Amino acid sequence: MGVDKTAALCCPVCGAPTKRYGYELKERIWPHADCLFYPCYVHCKRPCVLCDKCGTVQVNAPFARKNSRFPLLFEGYAMLLLQDIPRARASRLLRCDEKSLAAILTYWVHDEVNRMDLSVVCSIAMDETFFRRGHKYVTVAIDAYKCQVFDVEPSRDKMAVKNVGEKLERNGGNTKRVNSATSDMSASYLSAVREVFPNAKQTIDKFHVKQVLLKALDAVCKDEQKEAGRKKELFLCRKLFMVPEGRMNNKQWTMVAELSKQYKKMGRAFRIVRSLDDFYASTSMVEAQERLDKLCSWMRRCRLKPMKDAVLTLRNHSKEILNYFHTRLTNAICEGINTMIQAAKRKATGFHTFEGYAAMIYLVAGKLKLATPVPF
Template identity: 60%
Template sequence: MKMIEDFKNMVEKSLNLSEPWYVKGAEFHADEPAIHIYIGVTKRAVIACPKCGGATKRYGYEPRERVWRHGDCMFYPTFIHCRRPKVLCPSCGVQQVNAPFERQDSRFTLMFEGYAMLIMASMPIAKAARALRCDEKTLTNILNYWVEKAVDERKLCDIKSIAIDETSFRKGHDYVTVVIDAAKRAVIDVEPGKDASTVEKFSEKLTQKGGNCAEIKSVTSDMSAAFLSAVEEKFPNAKHTIDKFHVKQLVLKSLDEVRKKEQKESSEKQALFRGRKLFMIPEKRLTEEQRIALQSLSKQYPKTGRAYRIVSVLDDFYACETAEDADPVFAGLYSWMRRSRLPEMKNTAATLLKHKDRIMNYFDNRLTNAICEGINSMIQSAKRAARGFHTFKGFASKIFLVAGKLNLAVSCPF
């Protein structure tokens, strides 16, 4: 019947079958329920040695029939059955021939694994496991294999500008360091921890994959002492920029410390506590209603109001077009922070002065960690949806999958 012949052609195409492989038959087992498809190999066909490609003689079959999970058919789980042939090669000896639809040592067909990777890119592994009717560990193994293969094969010879950032792995103080190709906006390395060794390990991988540390022209990161020293040592020709978002974060943290201290000293603590989020909004983004409320709070709590105006000057600093325009603004900001009679701001001023050259580099290359912040948001979203990762390896694979722009070798089913 034509329907049966069309079903056979469909199966052969989905399994990438050609001579000497063919579909022997298929059965529906209502008690499971599941579909079972049986694959055969033409007995007289000549098969090349899988190791050297030379002429061989047939040497029977593997002892037991092997079973692989395939993509669902009509919403029923589908399984592929086959006893693969062996060959006797004059040079290589007895060799087991792999089927065209399998990855070595995997119990899933290539089409299934391609579909699984597509699903995992857009949903948590736990949900993907339910959708595909298999366990999370299995999917994590599939994810790790294809991501590691793509990462290992990717060359890094054209990397000139990088961004370095850390992101939390698990609750507590577990972090991973993410290195991003700033030009392509893609993750190119993930290392456990957030110390100097993470930068050193990346520099080694860069060299191994055809890159040159001396050709890295620009690096952006936070002002972590570990990152600063490692970047200076490993990328000697790079212009290192302290990311403006981390500079703003540092000053905002000082503002919040001033607010908390003044709140404790005030008899009306609740008013400042309820309005604390207003002090985190840039002045230019305030609505008229928010502006009036903020002015009232600033009069009632003058120290916090003074700290907020200092933050506003930092925004003016980063709004400058050139380093020449920005330099006097920085000098004025530093002077004000030192004379503010706010210990928190005075300490932060010392930190900014220490890193002034790296902060000012922003006006030469306009390089920021905005790329990192966007990617970090994707990473944390995936982590929350999956309710955390148990291993660094699984977490790193997920980061590469959602933000690495990898060329995965696995077949796409569509």
């Protein structure tokens, strides 16, 4: 590939018309996507120009991004593949090392993410997700109406929430216009959200509330396991109790019923956890309030230590828990997105850096309209 000898070129820095000033010394080679399974390369010696203001400047090839070793079409194709298959596999198919692929991905995703329009965001959900062994977490911020991840932050503390707010403002949003925020129970999130989004009604998402009770149930099971000394059977039913109601089959139901008869404490704890679902099925605020009070007093009187501890957590956060009936923001949204993020994680195996990991999350759950040229 070459450049027409008479073609007029302008300065790539200031745009002024310029004179030619020879070519770069060595021919450059860009690996293109395969052509009929044969490797295909683009060869070109790019011209230089002499600008009055900027001096000698290398003209960039129109088919490649500046400082990239790959043509734009190749990058577009790579992005298409990366959305669907793991990076290692994409690397084999494209005959391109993984590091370069990560660089392409990170560039295009962040290019789009920085331009995201967040001016209409008024309802957000925040969730933490596991990044790496050694307890590394990232905070994922989601626009709850669009079900779109709009920010990923490298921690799960106050700073993360602050950064989410800043990102929102930077991209045309307004933290004061956010009227509902969903998160888990962690104290740092709750207080930081109050600070950063002063007008947001805070809701603790359903699944994290349930988790508190499930933990208590698990503790009850463990205690009874020790008392009864029948480890194997009880281990089995601990697993069984964790199965969500909707997904239990008939056989599992009969087993649960039998086990609850046999092991009284566990049965009681199990019924408490189930009644949380009734609470969430309430149709009005008044009804919800009543059911929550009933549940809490039941838990206080149930003579099970872990449940008594759990009720404190529920009491302390009852306002945020009840807000669910105002905002109806189930974290089903978050849960759905979390599933996507887990999938992203699988695809991202080998993304050791936070940037790479964040890029993958944006790619699968950010509803990005990438500016990459699409080959087909």
